[in-house]
Amino acid sequence: MSEQIDHVFAALSDGTRRAILTMLLEDDMAVTDVAEPFEMSLAAISKHLTILTRAGLISQEKRGRVKWCKLEPQAMREAIVWIESFGQLEALNYDAFEDFLARELGQS
Amino acid sequence: MSEQIDHVFAALSDGTRRAILTMLLEDDMAVTDVAEPFEMSLAAISKHLTILTRAGLISQEKRGRVKWCKLEPQAMREAIVWIESFGQLEALNYDAFEDFLARELGQS
DNA sequence: GCGAAGGTCAACCGAATGGTTGAATAAGTG
DNA sequence: CACTTATTCAACCATTCGGTTGACCTTCGC
Numbered sequence: 001m002s003e004q005i006d007h008v009f010a011a012l013s014d015g016t017r018r019a020i021l022t023m024l025l026e027d028d029m030a031v032t033d034v035a036e037p038f039e040m041s042l043a044a045i046s047k048h049l050t051i052l053t054r055a056g057l058i059s060q061e062k063r064g065r066v067k068w069c070k071l072e073p074q075a076m077r078e079a080i081v082w083i084e085s086f087g088q089l090e091a092l093n094y095d096a097f098e099d100f101l102a103r104e105l106g107q108s
Numbered sequence: 109m110s111e112q113i114d115h116v117f118a119a120l121s122d123g124t125r126r127a128i129l130t131m132l133l134e135d136d137m138a139v140t141d142v143a144e145p146f147e148m149s150l151a152a153i154s155k156h157l158t159i160l161t162r163a164g165l166i167s168q169e170k171r172g173r174v175k176w177c178k179l180e181p182q183a184m185r186e187a188i189v190w191i192e193s194f195g196q197l198e199a200l201n202y203d204a205f206e207d208f209l210a211r212e213l214g215q216s
Numbered sequence: 217g218c219g220a221a222g223g224t225c226a227a228c229c230g231a232a233t234g235g236t237t238g239a240a241t242a243a244g245t246g
Numbered sequence: 247c248a249c250t251t252a253t254t255c256a257a258c259c260a261t262t263c264g265g266t267t268g269a270c271c272t273t274c275g276c
Contacts, residue, residue, distance in 0.1 A: 031252070065242060155263085
């Protein structure tokens with residue numbers, strides 16, 4: 001249970017965390033530097049980073065006393081697939097979709 | 109702020125709610141019928157539907173004593189745009205798509 | 217009008233979020 | 247060693263989530 005895609009969508013549901021991911025698009029960053037633009041405490045940012053890590057959206061590696069945060073965008077793939085597939089399925093009429101199911105999965 | 113995109117991602121972070129959205133791809137449904145495949149109480153489903161409504165992903169219209177749930181997939185647009193901004197990813201992977209089908213629709 | 221069906225509401229529960237502050241740990245720097 | 251920097255941990259707090267049960271209201275069928 002407790003699927004990864006749940007964690008990914010949950011992680012993306014907070015503006016602070018989305019902003020962090022966007023910052024990390026540019027380059028890896030230390031925790032302190034991630035926290036700098038935000039008005040909340042470092043501990044709060046640390047918790048956000050934990051949630052992003054749990055979702056697999058970032059990884060953290062400690063070098064010396066600095067913990068570097070690195071974007072792991074491939075963790076978004078499952079969520080992208082879900083959301084885009086949904087859009088594509090929605091565009092189909094349902095009979096065609098059922099045909100697809102029958103063809104691809106051998107169900108009826 | 110409490111932005112809409114926050115609500116959309118939060119709504120999508122629960123497997124029960126994603127399953128409900130997938131069910132509604134086929135047709136509008138009454139609350140009781142939405143609840144039927146799930147093992148939880150009707151009240152629990154009602155709460156999930158409230159969360160989906162808050163996100164704008166469904167609308168509910170009462171006709172007689174029956175409340176009809178209708179998919180509003182355009183509410184996903186903003187979330188799709190955001191998530192696609194990490195577009196260096198392969199957008200649609202066939203294996204993952206099959207997994208999606210199995211998980212979200214393959215429930216007999 | 218009566219009873220059943222369709223849904224929500226209210227109260228409760230345990231767990232998770234999102235934030236705080238202050239102490240603690242770890243690792244460079246003088 | 248002493249100090250400072252980097253980061254987490256622990257405790258606390260208010261709010262939300264995901265679920266339950268039982269009461270309630272509305273509407274349909276008889």
